[in-house]
Amino acid sequence: MKRRLLAVLLAAAMAMTAAGCGNSSSDDSGKAESGKEDSGTDEKESEGSSDEGTDTGYSDRRVTLVTSGTGEPYTLLADDGTWTGIDAEMWAEIEKRTGWEVEVKQAAFDAMWGELDTARADVVANCTAVKPERVEKYNATIPYYGDAQCVIVNNSSSYKTVQDLKGKVVGCTNGQAAQTIIEDLGAEIGFEVKLYEDSAVGMNDLMLERIDAYANTTTNVNAFSHNNEGADFRFFEENLMANNVAYFLAKTDEGAALRDELNKVLQEMLDDGTIAKITEKWMYADMTQLIQE
Numbered sequence: 001m002k003r004r005l006l007a008v009l010l011a012a013a014m015a016m017t018a019a020g021c022g023n024s025s026s027d028d029s030g031k032a033e034s035g036k037e038d039s040g041t042d043e044k045e046s047e048g049s050s051d052e053g054t055d056t057g058y059s060d061r062r063v064t065l066v067t068s069g070t071g072e073p074y075t076l077l078a079d080d081g082t083w084t085g086i087d088a089e090m091w092a093e094i095e096k097r098t099g100w101e102v103e104v105k106q107a108a109f110d111a112m113w114g115e116l117d118t119a120r121a122d123v124v125a126n127c128t129a130v131k132p133e134r135v136e137k138y139n140a141t142i143p144y145y146g147d148a149q150c151v152i153v154n155n156s157s158s159y160k161t162v163q164d165l166k167g168k169v170v171g172c173t174n175g176q177a178a179q180t181i182i183e184d185l186g187a188e189i190g191f192e193v194k195l196y197e198d199s200a201v202g203m204n205d206l207m208l209e210r211i212d213a214y215a216n217t218t219t220n221v222n223a224f225s226h227n228n229e230g231a232d233f234r235f236f237e238e239n240l241m242a243n244n245v246a247y248f249l250a251k252t253d254e255g256a257a258l259r260d261e262l263n264k265v266l267q268e269m270l271d272d273g274t275i276a277k278i279t280e281k282w283m284y285a286d287m288t289q290l291i292q293e
Helices: 002-056 086-098 109-117 132-137 177-190 199-207 218-227 253-271 274-283
Strands: 062-067 075-077 101-106 123-129 145-154 169-173 192-196 213-217 233-235 241-249
Touching: 062 109, 075 086, 075 123, 086 101, 086 123, 086 253, 086 274, 109 123, 145 177, 145 199, 145 218, 169 177, 169 199, 177 192, 177 213, 177 241, 192 199, 199 213, 199 218, 199 233, 213 218, 218 233, 218 274, 241 253, 253 274
Parallel strands: 062 101, 062 123, 169 192, 169 213
Antiparallel strands: 123 241, 145 213, 145 233, 145 241
């Protein structure tokens, strides 16, 4: 009887001890695991914040670009989504330096600005000229290269200035910034202006002496001359107009913040010669030298 009572008491004591240990273990374990999870999350977030500053020096962003994507050397979006041209290489480098996730979408030139206005895009990336009316409505980055509206003639001709073109035929690309200027000069000096839908067709006519001069951009002339062996053009010393090229963003606090970060990386790329190399590749000259102060 005593043995059975002792066995019962021992069994009860062991059960109570086991139950007590189990509760203690469960509580402590729960608290430890919870603490570990919280600590791990905080630590991970903290490390992420630290990485953003340490690795790139730029904020963690997803940036949506809009471009017309209609042609090189500026920007060309192929049917398979491949992006080539100046801005494609610019943004590949920007993405690498900042760590941003960059998405590219396509829209017609006029529609690009609507994408910016409605916040469906963060940046217009289209090798776009800086104009007073654009700067008034949008945030513009610092210029990353410069361009110029110019007049070219065949090197064998005797023409030196626009005054020498009186009674001649001067070509110009329809819709280009040079058009208004050259049409005004034509009315003033007395030369005919012939408009072309394609710059290459116009410069080919000049090369074949079907016209006497051509008004275009320096970049287009350089590209055409490089790709056409028979082209031997001479620039008039005086440009019709010079302009800077920049990226445009919404005139909001968010747009201003992104612009400031873009300015930082663009300046780095200007300082180390990266942009000079990109423009030399696509336009056969260092177009950063044409940036207007």
